[in-house]
């Protein structure tokens with residue numbers, strides 16, 4: 001399949017004044033967000049639709065993006081969630097028997113501004129040394145003052161609350177209603193495959209809007225609670241921290257992923273912090289300190305849990321660490337059936353090494369029933 005090459009110019013301006021020129025791909029217009037990069041070599045459609053990327057302009061480290069097109073069901077949510085896209089090369093032809101569309105048409109339909117022909121190696125090295133910052137990409141402004149004005153409107157990721165905007169508006173169910181195990185899911189921007197991983201193991205889920213109170217959660221009579229991934233700064237989510245505290249008070253099993261991990265830490269008095277440039281990719285090595293085994297993990301986070309504060313917290317145990325930088329990848333509470341990981345065991349896209357965590361959670365629930 002081919003698409004017409006437009007070759008129209010596009011520009012990228014970073015918050016520190018650095019500028020890149022490139023070529024437009026996808027929707028026309030101007031888009032801003034926090035710039036971040038994903039080192040994965042495949043799985044771009046799942047990444048673009050991951051709700052945790054809300055508010056972020058994504059650089060793909062892979063030299064070539066779009067070669068296998070898109071498929072209607074290779075998604076992690078109902079729409080593309082990235083604010084914008086930056087690539088080295090974008091495929092104008094795609095090749096996959098079962099593909100439904102090409103990437104450019106998909107981005108255009110989803111109103112996503114993208115820029116390619118950018119030296120992404122230089123750009124990623126820049127972010128790696130300077131750290132996370134905001135940016136704008138534009139097909140309509142080439143004047144630096146106009147780009148700067150657009151950039152001034154992009155909110156800081158630190159302190160930004162996004163989950164309540166993208167969470168489901170109404171509760172919904174996943175799985176079979178007669179399943180023996182019921183799990184209440186807090187939707188702060190949940191990826192579809194996390195829900196599938198739980199339902200495939202025989203759980204019936206009720207997925208709740210971000211600001212649902214404990215009484216409504218309890219009315220579902222859940223045997224366990226799941227705290228989802230999601231975008232934004234966990235420290236801005238006091239409503240969610242309160243919900244996690246209320247859930248812990250029920251003594252029912254709790255499992256949290258990524259944002260859910262950060263919220264479990266915050267609910268136990270452990271602060272989170274903004275990382276230099278975060279972890280986003282499919283090959284982050286993590287060691288499970290309980291089993292001594294290592295796993296290769298999928299990651300997507302720009303905030304982390306404070307390691308020093310955990311060490312001082314008697315009732316929280318570190319279960320997983322990142323083998324690249326020693327950052328905290330997993331915790332569990334002593335004396336309570338609650339645990340969480342900073343990475344993504346559902347791993348769409350990515351290796352399935354960590355799927356055992358869903359089995360562990362279901363087993364924990366069975367043992368508590």
Ligand SMILES: NC(=O)CC[C@H](N)C(=O)O
Nearest residue numbers: 229230258259301302303
């Ligand atoms: N994938 C996630 O849940 C991300 C959590 C949080 N928004 C972060 O960037 O750290």
